[in-house]
Amino acid sequence: MKLALLGVGNAGTRIVDRLVEAETATGRDFTAGNVLAFDTSSVAFEQTTALSEEQRVLLGETHPSVTQRTDQTDTSETGATPRPGVGGDPDVGAAVATEELPEIRRTLDQIDDTEVDAAMLVAGLGGGTGSGVGSVLLEELNSIYENPVYVLGVLPATTEPDDRIVTAARAIRTVVPSADAVIPVDNEAWRNGADQIADRYEAINDVIATRIVSLFAIGESPSASLSEIRVDPADLRRTLKVGGLASIGQATLDLDTEPAGWRERLRRLFGLGADTSETATGAATVKRLINRALDSKLTLPCDVSSADRVLLILSGPPSNISRKGFETGRYLLEQETGTVEVLAGDEPLTDATTITATVLLSNVTTVSRIEALQERAVATVDESTATVAGDGHTFEFQDDSATGGQVASNGGAVDHGTPPDSGAANPDDTPDSH
Numbered sequence: 001m002k003l004a005l006l007g008v009g010n011a012g013t014r015i016v017d018r019l020v021e022a023e024t025a026t027g028r029d030f031t032a033g034n035v036l037a038f039d040t041s042s043v044a045f046e047q048t049t050a051l052s053e054e055q056r057v058l059l060g061e062t063h064p065s066v067t068q069r070t071d072q073t074d075t076s077e078t079g080a081t082p083r084p085g086v087g088g089d090p091d092v093g094a095a096v097a098t099e100e101l102p103e104i105r106r107t108l109d110q111i112d113d114t115e116v117d118a119a120m121l122v123a124g125l126g127g128g129t130g131s132g133v134g135s136v137l138l139e140e141l142n143s144i145y146e147n148p149v150y151v152l153g154v155l156p157a158t159t160e161p162d163d164r165i166v167t168a169a170r171a172i173r174t175v176v177p178s179a180d181a182v183i184p185v186d187n188e189a190w191r192n193g194a195d196q197i198a199d200r201y202e203a204i205n206d207v208i209a210t211r212i213v214s215l216f217a218i219g220e221s222p223s224a225s226l227s228e229i230r231v232d233p234a235d236l237r238r239t240l241k242v243g244g245l246a247s248i249g250q251a252t253l254d255l256d257t258e259p260a261g262w263r264e265r266l267r268r269l270f271g272l273g274a275d276t277s278e279t280a281t282g283a284a285t286v287k288r289l290i291n292r293a294l295d296s297k298l299t300l301p302c303d304v305s306s307a308d309r310v311l312l313i314l315s316g317p318p319s320n321i322s323r324k325g326f327e328t329g330r331y332l333l334e335q336e337t338g339t340v341e342v343l344a345g346d347e348p349l350t351d352a353t354t355i356t357a358t359v360l361l362s363n364v365t366t367v368s369r370i371e372a373l374q375e376r377a378v379a380t381v382d383e384s385t386a387t388v389a390g391d392g393h394t395f396e397f398q399d400d401s402a403t404g405g406q407v408a409s410n411g412g413a414v415d416h417g418t419p420p421d422s423g424a425a426n427p428d429d430t431p432d433s434h
């Protein structure tokens with residue numbers, strides 16, 4: 001599948017940079033150069049290694065509320081000092097993007113919509129730029145692109161300040177009904193006990209890059225041989241067509257026991273390793289691997305039985321992916337997720353030294369982290385309402401102006417305190433393949 005990547009804010013920029021790095025490392029040309037990163041601060045731009053200068057778009061340089069205080073540390077953990085760029089304020093982010101829409105539109109001309117199957121907007125939903133600029137950009141992408149627009153949105157960890165939580169809770173409410181599907185990545189689930197979430201960014205971004213490339217760059221590998229059960233862009237689009245929130249799980253079986261670093265593991269995963277094992281891996285092993293993928297830490301932890309549709313991809317040496325294992329694994333997914341809508345395919349990688357099972361769960365609705373996020377946002381706003389009420393100011397959580405003024409308009413909306421009921425996100429859903 002060919003995907004246009006649009007990063008927004010620091011998180012979006014770093015993740016898109018990592019995805020392009022993975023594209024190069026694996027030789028999977030899945031963006032065909034259709035990549036842009038928008039930010040209001042140059043901090044993350046300076047950390048990029050794979051994005052070209054033309055792909056990095058700095059916004060808000062002349063806006064009075066935007067500052068490039070790179071001399072100050074981003075203390076987003078404590079919220080004690082203002083952050084560079086829009087200072088974490090999504091209202092400022094949305095205002096900057098609206099003012100600079102002509103420039104944004106000119107830049108978007110660099111993306112060739114006819115060359116890609118979908119666009120993916122990548123942002124930290126708790127960020128002023130990610131949420132504010134992101135909401136304006138999402139609206140723009142929806143109006144200019146024929147293709148689906150997916151959002152990969154990072155959720156803040158519980159250790160992050162309240163304003164991040166409120167911004168993310170609002171962003172979820174806005175983005176779910178506007179995007180064709182949202183793939184949240186829960187920083188909390190991937191924090192692994194670290195006090196400073198920033199210490200985990202690199203590791204989390206590696207996981208994101210590996211999973212997104214495994215799913216969306218399928219069929220773009222130079223070393224892929226002819227597949228028996230092919231997965232094509234229509235399968236991915238069909239799986240995500242139900243809208244709402246999607247989650248990705250993955251498990252890998254090493255056929256070669258030597259330990260390896262990230263790049264080496266990535267190369268092996270994508271069939272660029274050295275040795276090939278000729279031993280066919282038993283059906284029971286493949287089934288166990290698929291089970292492990294389902295039980296793995298998901299990008300968004302959720303009740304897997306609440307998924308509407310499921311897509312399974314098995315990548316590895318063709319001799320190791322037994323047809324029987326594949327079929328029993330598929331049956332297992334049908335049982336575990338309680339859905340008959342399981343699409344599955346294999347990706348034969350002749351030189352791979354691992355077998356990987358990647359599972360995409362679409363339109364999951366039982367998501368306790370989103371509930372917790374909404375609850376904390378409501379509590380925060382209630383508190384601030386109580387504090388400022390004496391001044392005659394009120395701060396309504398349902399006021400969506402912070403995320404670009406869009407109001408959740410259908411069943412995909414997440415009301416505060418309730419999980420997303422996005423079953424009706426795409427009422428006109430009709431199968432476009434199979």
Ligand code: GDP
Pocket residue numbers: 008009010011012014015085086088123124125126127128129130131154155156157160164187197201202204205
């Ligand atoms: P923005 O630039 O104003 O959109 O804000 P940031 O992107 O700096 O932060 C927004 C949210 O994204 C926060 O909740 C951060 O924890 C998270 N975040 C920032 N950078 C990264 C990153 O590189 N990786 C991950 N996983 N999360 C990030």
